[in-house]
């Protein structure tokens with residue numbers, strides 16, 4: 096019987112001939128910690144790390160993205176503690192200017208197809224977008240990975256999801272991710288490695304793959320792996336032979352298919368990412384704020400699309416539009432191409448690269464009763480303040496900002 | 512600290528309406544407003560500070576309590592605080608029908624016992640029952656009621672017995 100993609104990656108990283116259910120020690124190619132929990136990683140290493148707390152310096156680094164630059168003293172203290180530790184141990188810090196760590200790891204081409212990455216970010220399974228293993232872990236695990244280059248892992252069962260058909264024009268990767276959440280909720284894929292197939296993923300851009308994989312955490316899955324397509328291979332400058340794929344005769348625990356033919360834009364209403372509706376059913380909800388960014392929808396492709404939709408239009412009176420590019424590189428491209436001006440002129444607020452509204456209110460929280468449309472990945476109660484957060488793609492976010500109520504991108508065409 | 516395999520304590524059953532509380536995410540367990548805290552002792556006060564109906568948990572919890580929840584406990588972020596806040600209060604263990612994957616390993620790695628009881632009926636146990644949790648056999652019992660959960664994996668058990676991942680590694 097063939098091996099699933101995750102079994103192949105883990106087998107090639109010290110797990111020998113492992114199968115689902117085996118508990119194996121795997122070698123980690125990229126070991127990261129962010130400003131959140133990074134200080135606790137340092138604390139663990141100071142306590143237990145001994146004289147040589149780092150296994151391989153070139154594979155080990157910090158990425159500051161949660162609270163950048165720090166806007167609370169405790170966060171500033173934590174970041175500084177990390178910097179001092181990093182200097183002492185000659186480790187690289189992608190500091191407060193760099194952007195979201197998971198995106199930096201891909202942008203720098205550290206997370207090639209078939210590699211392994213861990214860090215203190217629960218969305219590091221975003222590496223599934225390039226057919227690589229990534230996993231967020233707590234500070235004990237990550238300190239251990241820094242010290243030894245290994246973590247233990249229970250090889251998860253694999254399921255296969257085939258997306259049948261092609262969505263309607265104007266439907267984005269995010270809408271497909273939300274459709275998966277609607278179908279599987281937060282339980283059905285719990286603890287599974289999910290491999291995603293179908294025509295849509297074969298053609299998807301790297302950025303689309305990132306968006307789709309980033310919602311694996313909300314689905315409760317260990318990871319959503321997308322077998323590297325030509326776009327992804329081109330980005331890394333490698334061939335199919337250099338990437339890793341599941342064996343064709345793999346038998347999956349479940350073999351699902353999800354019909355996305357003609358799929359229209361979707362939106363997740365509070366209080367959970369799995370509470371998904373077609374956007375067209377929610378168009379009577381008035382909107383106070385819109386957040387565009389995050390590890391789910393903060394790439395250059397996403398923000399270029401937002402800028403194009405905003406060009407020549409304006410945000411509805413009384414609506415805040417907050418835009419946060421995922422990385423400094425994204426920021427630079429938007430700047431060079433004048434796209435930031437489109438966003439600015441439309442009435443948007445553009446912040447420095449990072450997680451933005453997600454982690455601790457870097458660009459503001461929501462107040463009681465405030466309705467926010469967010470392109471990020473979580474809308475649990477209290478997560479982004481006291482308000483009500485809806486999750487949607489770029490088109491829905493922009494259309495809602497312009498119309499002042501939940502709206503799909505199709506409605507935008509009529510507005511100038 | 513001795514690493515017992517049989518834990519005795521008071522059950523703290525988390526209910527939502529008539530059902531075991533499911534999908535308790537890490538922001539409900541330990542809100543992101545307090546993430547910059549790095550001292551474990553300071554974390555206890557925030558436990559369940561954002562969980563509807565249980566915001567006063569930290570005041571009412573007693574050392575040796577055992578928390579019982581529904582499905583998917585600890586989904587969400589990778590914050591270790593969501594485990595450490597219970598340790599700070601002296602809570603002995605968390606048991607649930609199922610756990611978020613990251614939460615599960617955070618607990619195991621810090622030597623904090625968790626047991627999964629898949630399919631546990633909502634009302635088999637009563638609030639504040641004196642219960643016995645057998646980590647060896649994976650059973651929870653209180654009075655005449657008993658439920659067989661999953662066994663801990665060998666790695667989890669060994670890490671627990673060692674007192675945490677680093678302590679375990681020292682013995683390898």
Ligand code: SF4
Pocket residue numbers: 160161195197216217218389390391449450451453454471472
């Ligand atoms: S954008 Fe939000 S979900 Fe993504 S890594 Fe940052 S804090 Fe986490």
